[in-house]
Amino acid sequence: MSGFTVLGDTDGEITYRMMVADDVDKVIASLTSAFSDEPTTAAGGATAKDLTAxxxxxxxxxVDKSVLATSEGVVVGAMLSKDYSNPDPEEEFAGFMAALEGDWLPALTAIGECEEAFNSSFGVPPEVRPAEKWFQLWNCGVDPAWRGKGIGKKLVSHSVAIAKEQGFESCFSITTSGGMTHILTNHPESSVEHFVDYATWTGAETAECLRALPSQGHQGMSLCVVRLWGESKRSTRGGSAEDE
Known part of the structure; x- marks a missing residue:
């Protein structure tokens, strides 16, 4: 994080800053509300208990990669991000899955498909991944009362800038909603590398619950990639065009 300053809004209403350890509980509470209408988990009947867990x-x-939007000390939005080299908590996740009240199978299976597409396209090794190579824009949420102010777009822009400053080669995000897909696909140097069509996808046994989402403005799940460095810059960092 050295040297990077996240600037607040010019009107002073919103401050953008890095998340610190003391923010964790506030972020969980804020995003439990913000994610309550995330389309794929909501379609499966996810509860507040599920989301909090x-x-x-x-x-x-x-903590060390995520950007918050705050107003008068209250967290109103967050872009949760991580170095893709950091492993997920597999043992704890098994317990989470066993205790779920909603059906998360379609959402998690489609996300897994998108991650596999990224791994294949970008040569991600199956076990130990190199650090500071791929920056995952993991999940973005804005409190419903604060939407429509461009907060999600700024959270993404700040996060991409941080990833570039820290020397990552690319950012990627698996977007599940129409709004976040719009933000990522309109970001400079971005591309959609994989797409799961909610209207037709049959990758999970209970995928039928996703069929109504296109009529609600959510066409599908997209693997969006933002390439951060041109060929000449990658070369100076010890890589080449072929490394990507």
Whole structure:
């Protein structure tokens, strides 16, 4: 994080800053509300208990890479991010899955498909991944009362800038909603590398619950990639065009 300053909004209403350890509980509470209408888990009947348990597993692991939007000290939005080299909490996640009240199978299976597509396209090794190579824009949420102010777009822009400053080669995000897909696909140097069509995808036994999402403005799940360095810059960092 050295040297990077996240600037606040010019009107002073919103301050953007890095998350610190003392923010974890506030971020979990804020994002439990913000993620309540995330389309794929909501379609499966995810509960607030589910969402809180999910965030408790992951938020503490993303302190050093995540950006918050705050107003008068209250967290109103967050872009949770991590170095893709950091492993997920597999044992704890098994317990989370066993205790779920909603059906998360379609959401998690589609996310897994997108991650596999990224791994294949970018040569991600199956076990130990190199650090500071791929920056994962893991999940973004904005409190419903604060939406429509461009907060999600700024959270993404700040996070991409941080990843570039820290020397990552690319950012990627698996977007599940129409709004976040719009933000990522309109970011400079971005591309959609894989797409799961909610209207037709049959990758999970209960995928039928996703069929209504296109009529709600959510066409599908997209693997969006932002390439951070041109060929000449990658070369100076000890890589080449072929490394990507």
């Amino acid at each position: 999910f965030l408790q597993l992951f938020v503490p692991r993303m």
